[in-house]
Amino acid sequence: MHTKRMLAAAIAALATTLASPAGAQGVIKIGEVNSYKAQPAFLEPYRKGMELAVEQINAAGGIGGKKVELVIRDDNANPGDAVRAAEELVSRERVDLLTGTFLSHIGLALTDFAKQKKVFFLAAEPLTDKITWQNGNRYTFRLRPSTYMQVAMLVPDAAAMKKKRWALVYPNYEYGQSAAATFKELMKAAQPDIEFVTEQAPPLGKVDAGSVVQALADSKPDAIFNVLFGADLSKFVREGNTRGLFKDREVVSLLTGEPEYLDPLKDESPNGWLVTGYPWYGIDTPEHKAFLAAYQKKFDDYPRLGTIVGYSSIMSLAAGLKKAGSPDTEKMIAAFRGLEVDTPFGKITYRPQDHQSTMGGYVGRTKNEGGKGVMVDYRYVDGATVLPSDEVVKKLRPAD
Template identity: 65%
Template sequence: MLTRNTFLAGAAALVALSVVAPAGAQAPIKIGELNSYKVFPAFLEPYKKGFELAVEEVNAAGGVLGRKIEVVSRDDNGNPGDAVRVAEELLSREGASFLVGTFPSNVGLAVADFAKQRKVLFIAAEPLTDKIVWDQGNAYTFRLRTSTYMQTAMLIPDAVKLNKKRWAIVYPNYEYGQSATAAFKKLLSAKQPGVEFVTEQATPLGKIDAGAVVQALADAKPDAIFSSLFGPDLAKFVREGQQRGVFKGVEVFNLLAGEPEYLDPLKEETPDGWYVTGYPWSELKTPEHTKFLDAYQAKYKDYPRLGSVVGYATIMSAVAIIKKAGSLDQDKLIAAASGITVLTPFGMVEYRPIDHQSTMGAYVGKLGVKDGKGYMKEWRFVDGKDVLPSDAEIKEMRPAK
């Protein structure tokens, strides 16, 4: 039986509810993010801080389409199967409007294929494999980070100048390392006919037998080495190689060793003179980077890593696409993403219509040691648009729509 007290209590509850959630209030736009946090913490902990800073800035400025944004984040365990399951959960259970993220290339490729099947936008933040925009590219996948081909192409001019004939290659034996190796061999051979690759050492990711690898290099007696190792594998390789003197008199190129995530742990063991791509964060003075650096340090009392830049730029890309689309309709999002320009801490980038690859650049230089710490010296910025294949080559590689 409905009594007067019951009625009044119910009315009061409705009033209270209306105060908390006023009529017309809109729920936040959910962006589904997945990454290999437990497997690659050195890069992805700063990455998460970067995207959280971007979310905070966007929401403080009023959000997008009159709504706040919310990133719903999940760990994919660095496993393609788990990543596809997590991606499905983000869309179906969490109500995410689209997907962003991933780190290892094999996981990125799996989620890209899932996005194609589900016909949903996917901004691949970090996977570096060239396949994700070329051989296996699809209409729904856009990649932010400078690819293995692009970063390798940035190092080729220095390699050609040295005119070394006998090269050894060391790489982690999964999609990223394989892709980097293929790009290096192709690009160097085209610029320097007659170059020889005297040994290739493919190491299990995270499980390098540094002693055996370094011994194989010593036996091959190369003039120069190209490596795409990173993280703990890189540290073990550096330590073992220096102890055995394998790097003396040998020019070494390493694809990612200038990134703070991988450079900082080397400290005084940082090998002097290696050619690398990386991120000399303390020396960049552009307005866009200074703004990002000041905000990041104010929030976290720490300096950014490259992951921080990637996380930040990923969310800013997502927001720019939503704003341009004026909708969360997938077809409108895809149309908006194609050719969009986004301001990042590294400057303006474009997601190219021809292959959905962003023109994000990278810094190229050499490693050095100062005050017991590794740093990048003699660095220069290379714009991503200047190290991409021709449109004709891309059309040959990328599947027809």
């Protein structure tokens, strides 16, 4: 009888432990899902940025005395695998909230998962506008500037080129498609006589650079809008250089100024492309200097843009948790609406109207400097200045 009572007590204690949220056990568990194997150039630095943020938060006493713990899963660049990983994190690992994702279609899958399961989700990197607009929901917030925002950063300079015939090249999935559509929409508004003479949309990660470059050249464009990144970008630049595609042509290129994608080009780096990126070597602000020193001390390496995103996503969650006083989903939603966060790019705000942060980006030109690509003539564009009006957002986003 005594043994039975002890067993019953043990089972009851175990049940209580399993039923308690992770935060009640002296740790706040953050579940993170991402395409580490598929996109290592961006996500290895991203992971290091998260690690630095967790280390700094815990060294300062954690959040309300509780340590922060990351529980990471790879999504294999597959939306189904991402949802299964998120389900495991929530059900088995009992994480308090979710963050992560890189590819836009996977970000959308977890945006929907967050809505169905009523769990807080901070989309760190995926850029599609749908995450905060057409498919937006009360459980999902986003850190990085969206596709619309990044294109809007480039359009004033692109329109000032006064080039009439434009060719477009982009990866054929959600991010590339939305970037191309936004560029056409905003350029048409800025330059009504513009012509789009061809569009090349190869599958992500499978660009046939020779045929793509030839098709672009055959259309005889005055300028090119490029959305390719990673290995696809390297192949495109190499083939374009070989065939003279870029000679005497303006190129406007999303993401190419990010060290993840510019550095591997080395002596093939193009000159004079108008790009968004991250000139870590020249940002002379106190907040970025402090971040850079801490990162270099810990990893003996320089940061990439992924590092900024990983670091700022965890710092955003920490700020939200402190304001909410609890990882409770409803309290986190309330805390994030209008939340201000200090990042290496300065202070950002998560907008109540669409859950988009006002993090901005750097716009400048590429330069091949001694066999290495860098950004020059760059400026920081505040994300708040490239977002549409509240009236437009209200039409785009479903009511919470």
